[in-house]
Amino acid sequence: MDYQSFVDKIDIMTCIISVETKEDGTYGEIRIVTGNPAYIKSIEHANPDAPQMLTSKFVPNSLYQNYFTTDMNFEDFCFRCAVLKQPMHTYVHPDRYDFWFNLYMIPLGSEGNLHYCTYSQVVSKYADSEQMSNTSASTASEVLNTCIKLRGATNFQHTMDEVISDIRKLCDAQSCVILLTDDENKTCSALCESRNEYSMLPSMTGVLREGFYDLTLSWKDTIGGSNCLIAKNRNDWEYIRAKNPKWYESLMKNHVESIVLFPLRSSDETLGYIWACNFDVENTVKIKETLELTTFFVGSEIANQRLVKRLQFLSSIDMLTGVLNRNEMNNRIDGLRKSGSDELKGLGIVFADLNGLKRVNDNQGHAAGDLLIKNGANLLQNVFVGDEIYRAGGDEFMILLSYTTEDKIVEKINKAKKLSRHYDNVSFAMGYCYQNDLGDITQALRMADERMYDDKAKYYRDHPELKR
Template sequence: MDFQAFVDTFSAMTCIISIEKFPDGHFGNIRLVAGNKAYVDSIEDPNNFVSNQMVSNKFIPDSPYENYIPKDLNFEDKCYRCAVLKKPSHEYIHPDRYTFWLDMYFMPLESNEPNKFYCSYSQQVTIKADSGIMSKLSADTSSAVLETCIKLRGTKNFKHTMDEVMNDIRSICDAKLSCILLTDEQERKCTVLCQSTAPEVHVIPMQDYIEKCFDNFYDIVETWKDTIAGSTCLIIKDKYDMGVLQERNPVWFDSLRGADVDSLVLFPLEYNDMLLGYIWAINFDINNTMRIKEILEITSFFLASEISNYQLFNKLEIMSSVDQLTGTYNRNAMNNRIIRFVSEKDPKPNCYSVVFADLNGLKQANDNNGHIAGDLLLKNAAHKLMEVFPECEIYRAGGDEFMIIAVDLPEQLITDRVEKLKKESEDPNNISFALGIFYDDKGEDIRVAMRTADERMYADKERYYAKFPERKRK
């Protein structure tokens, strides 16, 4: 066949790909045999934005595909399935190495050569994701993705629903284990959002595993992006793929082999160009690789969006309820807690204590050393209260005043802690508080408890300044 004449009949960017099959069943030597003008221009034309992202800007017929894109196991698998197994395919993807989306079509061609096979490859490029193309899925894939979306959009318990979704994904993959790992680049930490394990598999929770078996698992996780090498995902299905992984990432390869991992599918979870984490399944059904890839490719797109929204909601919730200076709950959170307490929307405790703590000396610190010193004093005061009342709710009621709510803790325990703080406060070298406490085990209105504790706190402040008049604020 005159391959050049054949591709020249196409208007879309099209090339012919050849692939050799070895006696042991493996394949290699994937080459771009010929390309039409549109395809060659996508490589050579300096005014073509696609060519600016190629490894080489000179098209040479019958050259290895790696001359133009980095080695990509997913691309190789596509070529093999189409050329050797005679399975046409279509895929719409956004490889990380490109700034554009690729609409890819593979069609098998006949070959008279016993160990060399051919397929045509056509592509169209879109700058932004085309929802119309993305929605053209098989009925099976559409059903699986739609079920996930419905679960996520209708949930009132995000983490519980994510557990359900992860169990569905593991079942689809027929995998031994599947997991979503969230990453924090600034803190260099990773946490398990959810995982699912096959009933016959007995493993420790993934979070425990990465904490106990690694000094910092993030050191391995941050290598995954380079290992994926700009593709959409990483799929390891046989010894050949494992060999490529060993070459690219020997440390991770050793950890996988140590965990008896024979196959792996790994997708990054990205939203608005931000990496949120990864979803993976290990020891999956390799006979179902393409279906698994198609489902996860689309599902991960929606999962990333939902996870991003969940994280944003949590951040907003923290901002609305946590005092940014001290790390305690803020006045807004305190008011909401009191409303829930009074309306009995929160469970009614058997007993509770309310403690008011007013920081002594803040004005002097601000006047004498500036507001930075005053802020530091407030931070240290909050840290001290967290240290003394670790199991209690601590609120910054305003300015230099804090409120502590202790639920279902013995009166004597809280009283002893308050008395200890009072004693320490009389040492000028220590952080000093005026304190008032009220204990209730009769179900009285918490607003009465707050008012009484506040009055007792001001009485303690008067006692303190009567004893140490030289420390009275001016």
């Protein structure tokens, strides 16, 4: 067949691809046989509105890796179309390009162990929501079900548990996980996990360990600029073994026979990954199509949840010291007033007020005063570990100690006073209240406050030269 004449009759960017098959049923080289003028121009003439290839020279019948890096999803589509004679279509945003690709592939003939198909693409800088929603009825139903659950969620964790269970069932997988990554702290954590009752795969609680975050950093390079990684046959596993041998060994050790891995993104930030292990490989195309859309919405929801938590954090933290602020303290006290008696049992209250802040502000300036407050907060955090520390305002702090005893409170107060000599200019007047069963939180607060002021008065009697 005259493929050049055939492809020249197509207006949009189109090339002819050949896929070599081997006697063992696997495939070998994938080549770009020829292309129409629009396709060749996209390679040989730089255009800011089109992706840049690895070379600016088109050579007929070259390996596709001459133009872009190895992409296992691309290879799978070529094999399905050219060899299995399945027409293929996808709308995708590969990570290696800042473009969306609307891809169409049509099977052509075969000559011995070479099999051919067309590859046509329409490229755009921005996502087309109509194309994203142009999926099969069953895929649209699965994605819509996920969206409804996410948007109607009142309990985020419970909803994510449901979503990951639905995704595992869709994939008919033994295990499915959403892993969140924290690049700032270089850690990762499992948000949710679903396993079937016959799974022999280890739980994520047993897999997450020191160094696992470093392993996740290698996944971006392994995905290789595509939007996901799917390993289901010998070619795929050979690629992973060569690209990421450490991860390959871990997967083999843990009896992973197939895996589909998608990054979870919001804007340009990678939030984590979602994957399914030992899934139904006969359903790979639908699984990929469904997860491409589902991860888009899951990533957005996780990003929104992180933003809400960040805003909650900022609204509850004193920016100077890093301890809880007065607003959070008032909310906590109001909650204790409304709570039952059980939460008031074994509750201790400590007020701590810095001595000499006004003198430092007057003599050394407010920058020195702020440093004194920060050092005071650091001292309290080092002593009252695990307790709730609030900056009530100015130089005053309040600490709540749950399930404690009077002896423990006194011990911590004495420790704070002893340690203060190691902190420049830090000295606290402190008062506390403890009753095994606090009946009146307001009265307890007043008692701790009065004792604190008695301690401050004693301090200035002992050090009249430091009196404000």
